[in-house]
Amino acid sequence: MIYNKDFMGDHPLVKQLITYDETDSTNVRAKELISQGVGNGTLILADRQTQGRGRMGRSFSSPAGDGIYMSLILTPPLAPEKCSMLTLIAALSACRALDSVSGLHTQIKWPNDIICEGKKLVGILTEYIPVQERDYVVIGVGMNINNREFPAELKKAGSLFSLTGKAYDREVIILHMWTDFCERYNAFLKTGDLSVFRQEYEDRLIHMNREVFLIPTERTAAAGSAEEASLEGLAPVYCTGISANGALVCKNPDGSEFSVSAGEISLRY
Numbered sequence: 001m002i003y004n005k006d007f008m009g010d011h012p013l014v015k016q017l018i019t020y021d022e023t024d025s026t027n028v029r030a031k032e033l034i035s036q037g038v039g040n041g042t043l044i045l046a047d048r049q050t051q052g053r054g055r056m057g058r059s060f061s062s063p064a065g066d067g068i069y070m071s072l073i074l075t076p077p078l079a080p081e082k083c084s085m086l087t088l089i090a091a092l093s094a095c096r097a098l099d100s101v102s103g104l105h106t107q108i109k110w111p112n113d114i115i116c117e118g119k120k121l122v123g124i125l126t127e128y129i130p131v132q133e134r135d136y137v138v139i140g141v142g143m144n145i146n147n148r149e150f151p152a153e154l155k156k157a158g159s160l161f162s163l164t165g166k167a168y169d170r171e172v173i174i175l176h177m178w179t180d181f182c183e184r185y186n187a188f189l190k191t192g193d194l195s196v197f198r199q200e201y202e203d204r205l206i207h208m209n210r211e212v213f214l215i216p217t218e219r220t221a222a223a224g225s226a227e228e229a230s231l232e233g234l235a236p237v238y239c240t241g242i243s244a245n246g247a248l249v250c251k252n253p254d255g256s257e258f259s260v261s262a263g264e265i266s267l268r269y
Ligand code: BTN
Pocket: 024, 025, 026, 027, 028, 049, 051, 052, 053, 054, 055, 056, 058, 060, 068, 069, 070, 071, 122, 123, 124, 125, 140, 141, 142, 143
């Protein structure tokens, strides 16, 4: 057994752990398990994914032993449009977990890529799944932890190992992440917005008070990534933070402010 069956102990949020040595995608597993009646607080964990999925139809490299590939099933008592904010909360928890074990200072590329020293360490794919009488959210988190090498095409990928030269216990990081997330989740359910996390999030925002290019999602998807997308016809804007509902707030050169939601654009800084 690669993961210890009961390493989450008696956790206040993660009530059930389902582990796989290998699966296609923990998000896909989560959706299938939901249809079979598995519910709130179930964490699906795989040592390896054969078809790890990223945002905008991309794949997520998921070799055995190196990374953390997991999906948490939640049934938040929230309006559907509020569920995307869980992604930003998960990003903060991922940062905290990685920083606490490694001593690094991780940052966030809005909305939910975790970056350190120019390398992407974590990706998060949150999916909203309406099912007849109850709405589910699956928070899929992929973390590069002990990876020593990456496929050549992943020029921007890094791991805790590649940055610190040390190997880490994945169970410790997972426990840390969801314990931190649990506290934030309870606070979020009370306010229904990100107001209490906004400052902390902006402090971690890598392009805060910097010029950014807002790239239409279709252009990013066609190019494969925001880094490869053409910037033709796009003028930079100035990032001034996030709104209480997690939208990116930017300023035009004429000083007028506007906000964009995560589905509309991807970003290059
Ligand atoms: C991204 O960077 O575009 C998001 C990547 C999300 C990857 C995780 S790994 C666990 C879960 N299962 C998946 O297939 N995807 C997410």
